[in-house]
Amino acid sequence: MAAQAVLRSSAPARLLSGSFYIRKGVLASWQHYQSRRPFSNEKVLVELDESTVMKMKNPPVNSLSLDVLTEFSISLEKLEIDRGCRGVILTSAFPKIFSAGLDITEMCGKSAEHYAAFWRAVQEMWLKLYGSNMVTIAAINGSSPAGGCLMAMCCDYRIMADNPKFAIGLNETQLGIVAPFWFKETMVNTVGNRVTEQSLQLGQMYPAPDALKIGLVDKLVTEEKVQSTAVAAMSQWLAVPDHARQITKSIMRKPTIDNLVKHREADINNFVSFITKDSIQKSLQVYMDRLKQKK
Numbered sequence: 480m481a482a483q484a485v486l487r488s489s490a491p492a493r494l495l496s497g498s499f500y501i502r503k504g505v506l507a508s509w510q511h512y513q514s515r516r517p518f519s520n521e522k523v524l525v526e527l528d529e530s531t532v533m534k535m536k537n538p539p540v541n542s543l544s545l546d547v548l549t550e551f552s553i554s555l556e557k558l559e560i561d562r563g564c565r566g567v568i569l570t571s572a573f574p575k576i577f578s579a580g581l582d583i584t585e586m587c588g589k590s591a592e593h594y595a596a597f598w599r600a601v602q603e604m605w606l607k608l609y610g611s612n613m614v615t616i617a618a619i620n621g622s623s624p625a626g627g628c629l630m631a632m633c634c635d636y637r638i639m640a641d642n643p644k645f646a647i648g649l650n651e652t653q654l655g656i657v658a659p660f661w662f663k664e665t666m667v668n669t670v671g672n673r674v675t676e677q678s679l680q681l682g683q684m685y686p687a688p689d690a691l692k693i694g695l696v697d698k699l700v701t702e703e704k705v706q707s708t709a710v711a712a713m714s715q716w717l718a719v720p721d722h723a724r725q726i727t728k729s730i731m732r733k734p735t736i737d738n739l740v741k742h743r744e745a746d747i748n749n750f751v752s753f754i755t756k757d758s759i760q761k762s763l764q765v766y767m768d769r770l771k772q773k774k
């Protein structure tokens with residue numbers, strides 16, 4: 480009986496990943512004996528209150544370093560195998576910043592091996608978040624460029640603080656770098672081809688009201704209400720039977736996920752050969768210097 484329950488609840492996971500399905504089945508029995516406690520790494524806090532909330536906490540701007548990405552993927556995996564957890568709200572522990580995107584210092588002046596490990600961690604975060612069986616809601620309480628926007632787009636629903644000073648978008652070209660095909664596909668799946676084509680080429684950042692207009696976020700509320708609105712939205716999403724919602728999500732996302740899984744190693748090689756170019760290193764350095772001079 481218990482085994483049947485595991486099989487039923489894991490069916491959509493099998494659609495996403497065979498090996499994950501097996502692990503989920505084994506770990507489910509272990510999970511049965513665990514009490515649900517909040518867990519906290521250094522840089523990703525997981526709170527299990529009214530709703531499960533993952534809070535990025537990497538000062539000053541929640542840049543996505545190798546450490547943060549690794550902690551994030553481990554935390555999400557723990558929630559994924561927790562049968563008591565059906566949904567997660569992703570947010571930032573800091574006011575005014577959701578995430579500044581990938582940590583640029585991880586892409587400057589390091590070895591090819593480091594770049595490969597970093598990029599694998601970025602892929603892993605995306606595969607886990609975009610492929611999650613849980614309901615995922617982004618509570619975007621501040622600015623969210625590049626990798627921050629990617630994380631938000633991976634979620635099922637996005638609520639953003641209604642403040643034109645907060646902007647969201649894939650601005651990679653502004654740094655002289657190129658968003659890879661799976662960033663692009665995530666954006667196409669969110670706002671459509673035409674808007675993505677224009678946004679990516681211009682490296683456009685959208686102030687919150689414009690982000691709502693193009694459908695990059697689903698709802699704007701005052702900063703104070705971002706969290707409570709996410710909790711209310713979560714109840715609505717969780718009212719739908721899990722299996723039907725999960726299979727539907729998988730039908731929508733599986734082709735995009737499969738595309739990266741199939742080309743994962745080539746994508747890492749491509750990133751490493753691109754990021755190690757002198758001209759790209761110079762562009763990133765200039766961008767970092769500009770960020771520092773802005774003060």
Ligand SMILES: CCC/C=C/C(=O)SCCNC(=O)CCNC(=O)[C@H](O)C(C)(C)COP(=O)([O-])OP(=O)([O-])OC[C@H]1O[C@@H](n2cnc3c(N)ncnc32)[C@H](O)[C@@H]1OP(=O)([O-])[O-]
Pocket residue numbers: 539540542543576578579580581582583584622624625626627650651654656657658659767770771773774
């Ligand atoms: C192919 C690859 C695909 C790439 C995808 C990406 O995600 S690429 C990423 C694309 N991301 C971007 O283009 C976002 C760039 N960042 C921003 O636009 C702004 O920082 C902000 C709007 C996020 C916050 O504004 P604010 O006025 O509140 O804060 P502030 O500006 O004063 O910064 C505070 C400190 O943080 C530092 N730092 C900042 N970001 C990063 C980072 N990503 N990394 C590392 N460090 C970063 C900044 O240098 C400064 O350091 P300092 O001088 O204290 O040693």
